[in-house]
Amino acid sequence: MSRxxxxxxxxxxxxxxxxxxxRLAHPRTARSGNWIAAVGMAIAVGFTFAIEExxxxxxxxxxxxxxxxxxxxxxxxxxxxxxxxxxxxxxGVGGGAAALIAAAEFHRLAxxxxxxxxxxxxxILFSALVGSVSFWGSLVAFGKLQDLVPGxxxxxxxxxxxxxxxxLTLLAAVALTATTExxxxxxxxxxxxxxxxxxxxxxxxxxxxxxxISLLNAFTGLAAASTGxxxxxxxxxxxxxxxxxxxxxxxxxxxxxxxxxLRQTLFGAFGAxxxxxxxxxxxxxxxxxxxxxPDDIAFMLAYARRVVFVPGYGLAVAQAQHDVRNLxxxxxxxxxxVRYAIHPVAGRMPGHMNVLLAEAxxxxxxxxxxxxxxxxxxxxxVVVVVGANDVVNPAARNQPGNPIYGMPILxxxxxxxxxxxxxxxxxxxxxxxNPLFYDPKTVMLFDDA
Amino acid sequence: xxxxxxxxxxxxxxxxxxxxxxxxxxxxxxxxPLMSGTNAIHGIVLxxxxxxxxxADSGLEKALGFVAVVFGTINIVGGFLVxxxxxxMFKQRQPDDGEREREP
Numbered sequence: 391m392s393r394x395x396x397x398x399x400x401x402x403x404x405x406x407x408x409x410x411x412x413r414l415a416h417p418r419t420a421r422s423g424n425w426i427a428a429v430g431m432a433i434a435v436g437f438t439f440a441i442e443e444x445x446x447x448x449x450x451x452x453x454x455x456x457x458x459x460x461x462x463x464x465x466x467x468x469x470x471x472x473x474x475x476x477x478x479x480x481x482g483v484g485g486g487a488a489a490l491i492a493a494a495e496f497h498r499l500a501x502x503x504x505x506x507x508x509x510x511x512x513x514i515l516f517s518a519l520v521g522s523v524s525f526w527g528s529l530v531a532f533g534k535l536q537d538l539v540p541g542x543x544x545x546x547x548x549x550x551x552x553x554x555x556x557x558l559t560l561l562a563a564v565a566l567t568a569t570t571e572x573x574x575x576x577x578x579x580x581x582x583x584x585x586x587x588x589x590x591x592x593x594x595x596x597x598x599x600x601x602x603i604s605l606l607n608a609f610t611g612l613a614a615a616s617t618g619x620x621x622x623x624x625x626x627x628x629x630x631x632x633x634x635x636x637x638x639x640x641x642x643x644x645x646x647x648x649x650x651x652l653r654q655t656l657f658g659a660f661g662a663x664x665x666x667x668x669x670x671x672x673x674x675x676x677x678x679x680x681x682x683x684p685d686d687i688a689f690m691l692a693y694a695r696r697v698v699f700v701p702g703y704g705l706a707v708a709q710a711q712h713d714v715r716n717l718x719x720x721x722x723x724x725x726x727x728v729r730y731a732i733h734p735v736a737g738r739m740p741g742h743m744n745v746l747l748a749e750a751x752x753x754x755x756x757x758x759x760x761x762x763x764x765x766x767x768x769x770x771x772v773v774v775v776v777g778a779n780d781v782v783n784p785a786a787r788n789q790p791g792n793p794i795y796g797m798p799i800l801x802x803x804x805x806x807x808x809x810x811x812x813x814x815x816x817x818x819x820x821x822x823x824n825p826l827f828y829d830p831k832t833v834m835l836f837d838d839a
Numbered sequence: 840x841x842x843x844x845x846x847x848x849x850x851x852x853x854x855x856x857x858x859x860x861x862x863x864x865x866x867x868x869x870x871x872p873l874m875s876g877t878n879a880i881h882g883i884v885l886x887x888x889x890x891x892x893x894x895a896d897s898g899l900e901k902a903l904g905f906v907a908v909v910f911g912t913i914n915i916v917g918g919f920l921v922x923x924x925x926x927x928m929f930k931q932r933q934p935d936d937g938e939r940e941r942e943p
Contacts, residue, residue, distance in 0.1 A: 424926060431880070631855055
């Protein structure tokens with residue numbers, strides 16, 4: 391097929407991708423948007439087979455088959471709670487693919503002297519560097535969310551020195567690859583990018599991982615766009631750039647939802663404050679924790695007029711969304727006003743809790759976002775906190791210097807009674823103790839949610 | 840700098856603005872599905888990987904390209920399916936859908 395028709399097919403595919411992203415951004419059309427984008431992708435891939443200069447179809451088909459089996463298998467089998475790390479992994483392999491493309495194209499062009507014109511060289515260097523950073527960074531993010539790597543920020547001495555040396559090494563590798571056109575320096579560049587990717591994500595706490603994955607997502611998009619410049623392929627440029635741009639904006643929006651500007655997430659010393667905070671919390675508390683039996687709590691709930699459930703990551707882990715839903719229905723049967731308060735970052739990703747509660751068939755109109763529900767807490771009889779911690783921690787409001795200070799929270803401490811269902815008193819994901827637990831209005835029920 | 844590069848840069852610049860514009864009003868609860876959906880879209884590197892495999896001169900290039908094809912396909916297939924699974928949860932509104940619950 392002539393190149394013109396293939397480029398036309400790419401245009402159709404690009405329009406599908408654009409419409410797909412547009413529809414993904416609206417609740418009603420999101421699911422169809424996802425499929426429109428998938429159709430666009432299928433068109434782009436299908437017509438690529440028709441490019442005349444191409445051979446080795448079998449190798450491609452085998453690769454696509456293997457990738458499909460792995461992709462379908464992992465997407466189907468992953469539990470809803472593990473989806474964030476799955477997204478990180480899918481993002482990582484995309485970045486890895488971009489880096490490999492850069493390496494292969496460099497190898498193909500480099501032997502002929504002068505074949506590496508600057509137009510293509512810049513693209514190769516960019517996708518090799520950014521693609522590798524995204525690949526290794528995503529693997530560390532996956533490890534953190536999967537608890538293979540400690541979730542708390544990892545800081546080591548002389549970190550700044552190491553970063554400076556690393557930066558200089560990368561600059562030198564870029565310059566030497568460009569001037570000598572020697573593959574050795576490209577290898578140095580990619581190893582440096584490995585170290586950079588790991589060091590970039592390691593110091594960031596687990597609670598900030600969604601923002602980091604979103605940023606790495608944008609990185610991979612840019613790396614993909616860059617391979618488009620290397621291979622002179624507009625479909626790659628459009629697809630990659632759309633993700634790079636929308637991903638950057640999405641990352642900023644996520645940071646705003648968490649009340650933490652991006653710069654603070656990436657470079658802020660999330661790790662520096664916990665010691666001070668722990669000391670404050672210990673001084674507050676002195677173990678004056680009230681515990682209760684399930685019967686007491688049932689009694690309390692039955693005589694309440696308004697009950698608000700606050701689900702957190704613990705609910706996701708324990709798969710308790712159906713039990714919560716059943717309890718909610720039971721209470722509604724007794725004429726209790728039942729609501730669910732969703733913190734924007736409850737769970738491990740924005741929107742995570744909406745997904746889980748929707749899975750348990752909780753009606754939309756009982757789900758309340760933080761801004762809507764916060765003024766209601768003073769008129770609420772009982773708040774049931776199920777496996778949530780940081781998002782209800784009053785320290786975010788009144789303890790400057792606490793790592794989560796300034797994060798918007800659910801004001802559950804303003805309700806008449808608070809029931810916290812939790813496995814233990816241990817601090818939440820951000821590694822911060824919670825004064826709410828020592829509030830006299832609070833009763834604790836230690837159990838697997 | 841040649842005409843082709845300028846044309847490519849034009850497409851790039853327009854796509855940057857379009858990307859920002861498309862998601863300017865996304866609600867918080869869609870952040871995760873949107874991230875996952877765009878994540879699948881950058882799997883379009885698969886096309887690049889196919890071009891590498893298809894035009895490779897040496898075994899090394901073929902091998903690198905082949906791994907890139909596998910990676911790119913995982914990115915696309917896994918990405919779209921996971922996004923669909925997330926959005927499926929948002930969809931089912933009718934009470935008679937209850938039997939579709941997943942076991943814990």
